[in-house]
Amino acid sequence: MLEVKDLHAFYGRAHILHGISLEVRAGEVVALLGRNGAGKSTAMKAIMGLVPPARGEVSFAGQRIERLPPYRIARLGLGYVPEERRIFTELSVMENLEVGRQAARAGVPLWTEDKLFALFPNLARMRERPGGRMSGGEQQMLT
Numbered sequence: 001m002l003e004v005k006d007l008h009a010f011y012g013r014a015h016i017l018h019g020i021s022l023e024v025r026a027g028e029v030v031a032l033l034g035r036n037g038a039g040k041s042t043a044m045k046a047i048m049g050l051v052p053p054a055r056g057e058v059s060f061a062g063q064r065i066e067r068l069p070p071y072r073i074a075r076l077g078l079g080y081v082p083e084e085r086r087i088f089t090e091l092s093v094m095e096n097l098e099v100g101r102q103a104a105r106a107g108v109p110l111w112t113e114d115k116l117f118a119l120f121p122n123l124a125r126m127r128e129r130p131g132g133r134m135s136g137g138e139q140q141m142l143t
């Protein structure tokens with residue numbers, strides 16, 4: 001589903017990713033472990049195109065994506081959940097979800113309340129709760 005080969009990324013002249021390779025198959029959960037500052041977030045951002053990869057290949061669902069801008073990658077169905085959360089603290093859970101809802105597109109499954117709350121049952125019990133009055137972990141689920 002997602003295949004990364006020999007990925008390199010820089011911030012200016014600082015060489016952060018030195019050829020990372022990984023594969024994620026459909027339905028699989030893969031964790032990337034490393035000390036603070038090792039480059040985990042940079043790896044996710046490089047896969048998503050938020051930090052342009054300097055070298056290497058990224059394929060998603062059979063398509064090469066390492067030269068695409070982030071919005072095109074997102075439209076293919078690849079998501080990135082930032083650890084900074086960035087939810088709207090004054091809006092309710094349901095309102096936050098509506099803000100993030102995208103128009104229907106061919107080939108991309110639509111989320112529904114049922115599917116979402118089956119995945120995150122905790123959120124189903126706090127639909128009207130303002131985002132700012134949830135725990136860090138609950139806010140991360142909402143993100």
Ligand SMILES: Nc1ncnc2c1ncn2[C@@H]1O[C@H](COP(=O)(O)OP(=O)(O)O)[C@@H](O)[C@H]1O
Pocket residue numbers: 011014016034035036037038039040041042043
């Ligand atoms: N926007 C940035 N500009 C310059 N250097 C950065 C930037 N973001 C992260 N770095 C540096 O890149 C390295 C990897 O950071 P990061 O990928 O955030 O690490 P991790 O997520 O594994 O903790 C660190 O040395 C960090 O200081």
Ligand SMILES: [Mg+2]
Pocket residue numbers: 040041042083
């Ligand atoms: Mg990080």
